[in-house]
Amino acid sequence: MLSAETWTGSSRPLRGEVAIVTGGARGIGQAYARRLARMGADVAVLDACLSLPEDGRRTVDEVEEQGVRTLEIEVDLSDEDRTDAAVRAVTEAFGPASVLVCNAGGGGGGEMWENSPLQIDIEAVRRANEANLVTTATVCRAAVPAMVERGAGKVVTVGSTSGIVPRPDGGYAHYAAAKAGVVMYTKALAREVAPYGVHANCLIPGAVETVRIARKIESVGREGVVAGIPLGRIATVEDCADVLEFLAGPLSNYVTGTVLRCDGGLAL
DSSP: OOOHHHHTTOSOTTTTOEEEEETOSSHHHHHHHHHHHHTTOEEEEEESOOSOOTTSOOHHHHHHTTTOOEEEEEOOTTOHHHHHHHHHHHHHHHOOOSEEEEOOOOOTTOOTTOOOGGGOOHHHHHHHHIIIIIHHHHHHHHHHHHHHHHTOEEEEEEOOGGGTSOOTTOOSHHHHHHHHHHHHHHHHHHHHHGGGTEEEEEEEEOSBOOHHHHHHHHHHOHHHHHHTOTTSSOBOHHHHHHHHHHHHSGGGTTOOSOEEEESTTTTO
16 A cells, blocks of 8 residues: 555556445446546456446446546345455456455335334334345455555555434435444454554545435425535535545545544534
């Protein structure tokens, strides 16, 4: 991994490195993959569904425009054996990953504005944990040992403001609990791998302007959502990618176990 001193003045601090992005086929994950490619990394996208995203642009096409190698693998990341096989395929193609972004997740089919603790759909709880915590754990188990062996690596998990601050009405509790699990898993991972030169941090987006999230925001009223954000606007995917650039690059070489919010103050 490049040092901060080496990075100074370089626009491609991850040149020659390999990055894995889970859930990278669309939305925020696509922005993460694009940014890592711009930083010079070869990028592998692991996603449960590689069908064309809403804007019709495949992640691999956007990555290739940066002049780096790319690979996409459709895989159920909640399945340990398939996840292991996917990570092996990346290693065989590019070499071991030095950057891992655990972005795969989702609400598990539960309602965003419902599912308070006492009315919670238990199946939604199971699905949310599978989609968020389990997928994070499986891909870390598959990819991080190679970082430990090399003595360097950056793991960036993706949480949510829902996982650190409950909604006023207690809603969306199934998703909140799953994302809270991701936060604590990340901190435990950071403790375990720090002696080997591997960093693990959790990026916490708030409300982000993706096609999927925008539909949900419009359904409840955009003005009300924006009113709850101190900085007065909804995040773009590039806002989140800016934070990822810090956590995945050499300027965060003394940062680990951190929960870093990109939410405009939403969780204050």
